[in-house]
Amino acid sequence: MRELLLTLASWLHLVAAVTWIGGIGFVIFIAIPSARQIMGADAGKLVGEISRRFTLVANCSIVLLVLTGLAMPVLTDGNPVPAANENYWLALLAAKILLVLAMITIHIYRGRVLAPKIISSARRRTRKRPLCKNSPSIWWK
Numbered sequence: 001m002r003e004l005l006l007t008l009a010s011w012l013h014l015v016a017a018v019t020w021i022g023g024i025g026f027v028i029f030i031a032i033p034s035a036r037q038i039m040g041a042d043a044g045k046l047v048g049e050i051s052r053r054f055t056l057v058a059n060c061s062i063v064l065l066v067l068t069g070l071a072m073p074v075l076t077d078g079n080p081v082p083a084a085n086e087n088y089w090l091a092l093l094a095a096k097i098l099l100v101l102a103m104i105t106i107h108i109y110r111g112r113v114l115a116p117k118i119i120s121s122a123r124r125r126t127r128k129r130p131l132c133k134n135s136p137s138i139w140w141k
Helices: 002-075 083-126
Strands: none
């Protein structure tokens, strides 16, 4: 039973990592450039909506990644690495944990700091403003 749980935890761990990193790649390399090319100045609205929806997927992936990452050593009796390569595997695990922590920090910064700034900037650009100070009846976007 323990082996089945370990296999399931490993599989979920990989699915969460692929979903999170693959989603980031999709947004950066496909969604944003395509939206800019097709929609021009209005691309910010679409990218904002994609980002809002992807944030939920990313948050779920992060939680699943952390939970399965914590469960796997427990399921392997606290010894997930072969004794012969212990120093190498522990260094690799430490590097992996530091990378994930950095990515989580960037994700939180993007969601809490950058996204609100982008939204407020997009709202300012879409407000109607007069063409010149003396002709308030002529509007442009």
